[in-house]
Amino acid sequence: MNYTPAPYPLVECQLDVLRENVKNITSRCHKADVTVAGVIKGVNAKMPLVRQFAEGDCDQIASSRLEQLYDIKMAGIQKPLLLLRIPMLCEIPNVVSICDIALASEPATLQALNDECLKQNKKLKIIVMADLGDLREGFWNRDELVEACTRVERQMPGLELAGIGTNLGCYGSIQPTVEKMNDLIAYAEAVEAQIGRRLEWISGGATSSFVLLNDGVMPARINHLRIGENILLGRDLQVDWKITNMQYLRMDAFTLKAQVIEVKDKPSHPVGKIFMDAFGNFPTYVDRGIRRRALLGIGKLDLGSIEKLLPRDSGVEVLGGSSDHTILDIEEYSGDLQVGDIMEFDLCYTTLLFLTSSRSVTMRYFEGDREVFA
Ligand SMILES: *Cc1c(COP(=O)(O)O)cnc(C)c1O
Secondary structure (H helix, E strand, O other): OOOOOOOOOOEEEEEEHHHHHHHHHHHHHHOOEEEEEOOOHHHOOOHHHHHHHHHHHHHHHHHHOOOEEEEEEEEHOOOOOOOOOOOHHHHHHHHHHHHOEEEOOHHHHHHHHHHHHHHHHHOOOEEEOOOOOOOOOOOOOOOHHHHHHHHHHHOOOOOEEEEEEOOOOOOOOOOOHHHHHHHHHHHHHHHHHHHHHOOOOEEOOOOOHHHHHOOOOOOOOOOOOEEEHHOOOOOOHHHHOOOOOOOOOOOOOEEEEEEEEEEEEEEOOOOOOOOOOOOOOOOOOOOOOOEEEEEEOHHHHOOOOOOOOOOOOOOOOEEEEEEEEOOEOOOOOOOOOOOOOEEEEEHHHHHHHOOOOEEEEEEEEEEEEEEEOO
């Protein structure tokens, strides 16, 4: 028996728009002598999308996931590959065989990487991570960071100490500022004083650090950034941070299209004894009377967070859903919605991440109006 995947849910990707975003970021970074690692983990390394990062002149391609970097290498994309998540000890052989650059923050991991590099007769560039307050990965103690870097430089011939870096605005929601960048530079200079040479890169962070470059206030010694969201969606900074001088970044490279599977008038407050939802939560519901609602054939499995869907039509409100269903309030929607109709949504980083990893979602790629077959 053959199974032909359904055409919906569908994510349409405008390759030309994505490439324009890549070029707009890389050209600004290159003007400031900043090396760009284009981060593709948000689209599960979908190859037509990864190619735009390469063609748009990213210097390196980066992901947190080795299997994605493996696919990129196998696809023959000729860019240095950077592993963003500090390695698990169980993935060291793959890190060495697949990657050109890795982030690291543990002496034991550095030692294991070095030993494996010697075994495979390979050289791996290392960016040692400093934690400047966001409290995810990185050395907290500056002396320990300097000591680890010095050990890499002097005693680990399989590794090349390429630089140091930091990550901000992830777990601890810490904003990258000129002060934080200067802290990182001070760490780098402490390392340089010990090893007696300049580091190749000081990696100042991700999308959120790009703001400093865009505003022309990035300290000159920060010369490496790892950028994903701002290239793919350009949304976090322009919409959530309300930054107005980044209008050169387009937010419409991706469109989700999902199919309506039910349209009915129903009460807005559940009927019966309120207990627990499908995920063990105890939500509250506002009684707004009987309202027109639509169900879509897409759910949490495909979206991660249903509430983060952004309807393109006015008068459409996302109420919630479950693993496989999305519930919309369409009482205020002016159109005449029927079962079988297709609704369009903008994406954010979370929904894009899940959609590109869901087996139920079809991806289609376009250059302008012309479809490109992957
Ligand atoms: C995901 C990630 C990035 C990219 O983050 P964006 O906000 O998408 O630019 C950069 N660095 C590290 C270590 C990451 O894990």
